[in-house]
Amino acid sequence: MRGGSLLEERIFALRTFSFAMLQITNLTFNAWGRQFLDDASVSLPPGSKVGLVGRNGIGKSTLFKIILGELAGNGDEVSLPRTARIGSVDQEHPATPVSVVETILEADTERHDLLGRLETAEPEEMGEIWTRLIEIDADGAPSRAAEILAGLGFDHENQQRPMSEFSGGWRMRVALAAALFAQPDMLLLDEPTNYLDLEGALWLEARLKKYPATALIISHDREMLNEVCTHILHLANRKLEIYTGNYDQFEQARAEKARLQLSAKAKQDAERAHLQSFVDRFKAKASKAAQAQSRMKRLAKMQPVSTTIEERVAPFTLPSPPRPLAPPLIRLERANVGYETGRPILRNLNLRMDLDDRIGLLGVNGAGKSTFAKMIAGALKVTEGELHRDRKMRVGWFHQHQIEAMDPTDTPLEIIRRAMPEATEAGRRSKLAQFGLNYEKQETTVDSLSGGERARLLLNMVAMEAPHVLILDEPTNHLDIDSRRALLDALNDYTGAVILITHDRSLMEMVADRLWLAADGTVKPFDGDMDDYAKFVLDRAKQAAVKPSQIKKEEAAVASTSNARPQKQKGGPSPSTLRHAVKKAEERVVALTAEISRIDDDLANAAVSNPKALEGLTRARARSQADLDAAEAAWMAAEEALAEVA
Numbered sequence: 060m061r062g063g064s065l066l067e068e069r070i071f072a073l074r075t076f077s078f079a080m081l082q083i084t085n086l087t088f089n090a091w092g093r094q095f096l097d098d099a100s101v102s103l104p105p106g107s108k109v110g111l112v113g114r115n116g117i118g119k120s121t122l123f124k125i126i127l128g129e130l131a132g133n134g135d136e137v138s139l140p141r142t143a144r145i146g147s148v149d150q151e152h153p154a155t156p157v158s159v160v161e162t163i164l165e166a167d168t169e170r171h172d173l174l175g176r177l178e179t180a181e182p183e184e185m186g187e188i189w190t191r192l193i194e195i196d197a198d199g200a201p202s203r204a205a206e207i208l209a210g211l212g213f214d215h216e217n218q219q220r221p222m223s224e225f226s227g228g229w230r231m232r233v234a235l236a237a238a239l240f241a242q243p244d245m246l247l248l249d250e251p252t253n254y255l256d257l258e259g260a261l262w263l264e265a266r267l268k269k270y271p272a273t274a275l276i277i278s279h280d281r282e283m284l285n286e287v288c289t290h291i292l293h294l295a296n297r298k299l300e301i302y303t304g305n306y307d308q309f310e311q312a313r314a315e316k317a318r319l320q321l322s323a324k325a326k327q328d329a330e331r332a333h334l335q336s337f338v339d340r341f342k343a344k345a346s347k348a349a350q351a352q353s354r355m356k357r358l359a360k361m362q363p364v365s366t367t368i369e370e371r372v373a374p375f376t377l378p379s380p381p382r383p384l385a386p387p388l389i390r391l392e393r394a395n396v397g398y399e400t401g402r403p404i405l406r407n408l409n410l411r412m413d414l415d416d417r418i419g420l421l422g423v424n425g426a427g428k429s430t431f432a433k434m435i436a437g438a439l440k441v442t443e444g445e446l447h448r449d450r451k452m453r454v455g456w457f458h459q460h461q462i463e464a465m466d467p468t469d470t471p472l473e474i475i476r477r478a479m480p481e482a483t484e485a486g487r488r489s490k491l492a493q494f495g496l497n498y499e500k501q502e503t504t505v506d507s508l509s510g511g512e513r514a515r516l517l518l519n520m521v522a523m524e525a526p527h528v529l530i531l532d533e534p535t536n537h538l539d540i541d542s543r544r545a546l547l548d549a550l551n552d553y554t555g556a557v558i559l560i561t562h563d564r565s566l567m568e569m570v571a572d573r574l575w576l577a578a579d580g581t582v583k584p585f586d587g588d589m590d591d592y593a594k595f596v597l598d599r600a601k602q603a604a605v606k607p608s609q610i611k612k613e614e615a616a617v618a619s620t621s622n623a624r625p626q627k628q629k630g631g632p633s634p635s636t637l638r639h640a641v642k643k644a645e646e647r648v649v650a651l652t653a654e655i656s657r658i659d660d661d662l663a664n665a666a667v668s669n670p671k672a673l674e675g676l677t678r679a680r681a682r683s684q685a686d687l688d689a690a691e692a693a694w695m696a697a698e699e700a701l702a703e704v705a
């Protein structure tokens with residue numbers, strides 16, 4: 060690609076530099092009594108996939124807010140090309156009555172605006188609008204959206220359900236899908252794998268690798284950082300430093316840098332000692348006073364070599380249960396479990412767990428892993444069959460809902476006060492310090508704590524009572540890479556039983572002795588290792604993909620009727636292009652009319668006692684009606700344009 064001459068290389072380098080997608084220059088940021096960035100600079104090359112890494116609480120999410128303009132640094136230090144579109148994942152996607160797939164389609168604002176403009180545009184503008192719609196492949200949008208949604212675990216049926224029927228975690232997936240679909244020039248993702256299962260994470264890795272624009276991804280997920288990233292941006296010591304390569308290469312580069320720094324420091328220390336001893340010996344001697352003076356000056360001028368070794372993270376303490384119970388810990392015989400209403404989620408469970416078992420529980424989202432955990436934790440009763448467990452058995456259960464359910468106005472100190480009512484205030488504070496939360500953090504409200512800080516607090520609290528079984532449901536989400544290692548160390552020292560649910564393959568491999576799989580309405584031992592499981596998951600995904608691609612088939616059928624998509628011609632679209640446009644517009648009118656009559660049916664059936672549903676339906680109807688009006692106008696306009704050229 061590059062010609063090879065020196066000049067060409069320099070031009071190439073210059074171009075790369077001058078077209079940086081994101082340029083941060085001398086950025087300083089102070090807030091909440093701390094300095095986060097001090098004169099930090101970096102430039103991200105276009106098309107790069109950059110992993111933003113750094114300790115929990117160091118300010119990564121804060122940096123995103125600065126880039127997005129939600130927080131202001133000092134001066135105008137963040138710049139993007141003037142026309143660049145920047146996109147990120149909303150933390151909260153509201154529970155609207157709009158269907159999942161429509162929510163995604165609306166994320167492509169250009170397409171949405173163009174379709175809207177068709178309604179009011181003058182006839183002479185129509186051609187231009189249609190041309191642009193064709194350029195951005197607006198017709199292909201629904202199948203692109205469906206493909207992304209299928210990858211993130213929404214089957215065809217679920218794609219049509221309204222947002223309001225999904226939990227917060229699933230709506231986060233929709234938000235992620237929307238960001239990918241809109242395909243901004245600069246995509247910002249803050250720990251995207253946190254709300255995905257292994258299947259979703261694998262899909263996202265593949266997707267991001269092919270992402271055609273620039274992406275900046277905060278992640279603590281080594282696999283993700285290695286698979287996807289072309290660069291690593293390290294936030295540490297209030298500076299930003301960019302490294303070429305993936306995470307493993309970054310670690311090597313840093314280790315090498317630390318080694319060089321240490322050896323430079325050792326050299327300098329030796330020189331300093333030598334100069335000092337000369338000064339000490341000769342400063343009193345008149346004949347050598349001048350030399351001693353010059354050496355003293357040299358000593359004073361010496362810049363200390365900085366060794367930028369980060370502080371150690373606080374270890375985790377997982378106290379082991381004091382006295383073992385009689386084995387087995389848990390025995391399940393032909394047990395069914397489910398919720399009060401409805402059929403059992405898991406049936407015919409025949410499993411046994413011993414005192415020091417390390418079980419890795421596998422299964423895609425929705426397979427019943429959390430139900431299983433809930434049952435072991437004693438929060439859900441078996442509906443049939445038997446579950447034997449010692450009455451004295453204590454269970455520590457950590458799961459993501461705990462983080463989501465935290466009261467945003469609470470503080471760690473308040474939380475520990477409730478957990479340790481008998482202790483002294485000093486005792487509680489030292490407990491929190493032991494958890495790795497320093498004095499100021501202890502009184503910071505939950506909504507201002509970083510994700511990692513919250514997770515650390517809850518994990519430590521769950522283990523505080525020295526449980527016999529620790530159920531850890533995605534414990535490493537939010538934790539930085541060193542904290543993950545610290546958790547692994549603590550798990551190795553812990554003598555109780557462990558049930559681990561994680562999409563972190565390496566953690567699973569290092570902790571679990573046995574694997575169980577939740578699938579097809581039951582939990583059974585899985586015969587194989589994590590590689591076998593990854594294969595199993597991808598095979599299943601391929602089979603499942605047959606369903607959502609129904610949409611694609613329909614699209615393909617439509618496309619094939621007008622397969623000879625015309626080349627763009629000067630002076631407006633060709634008749635066949637316009638015919639295609641007419642056909643699409645007509646289809647849209649038909650679809651919207653059907654949708655409105657469906658909503659009308661729902662409205663007729665909706666109980667008056669449920670004002671929420673009524674409100675949602677009424678709003679949905681108003682939207683669909685507006686869309687229908689626009690679509691009808693577009694249809695007419697397309698017909699007219701066709702009549703003119705035909």
Ligand SMILES: Nc1ncnc2c1ncn2[C@@H]1O[C@H](COP(=O)(O)OP(=O)(O)OP(=O)(O)O)[C@@H](O)[C@H]1O
Nearest residue numbers: 091115116117118119120121507508509510511512
């Ligand atoms: N509004 C606020 N008031 C007080 N402290 C805050 C506020 N917002 C953030 N902080 C603190 O600033 C620090 C940086 O937070 P940020 O969320 O940027 O960290 P992070 O690098 O994204 O960490 P993590 O890896 O855990 O997500 C944290 O220690 C957090 O407690």
Ligand SMILES: [Mg+2]
Nearest residue numbers: 119120509510
């Ligand atoms: Mg963060």
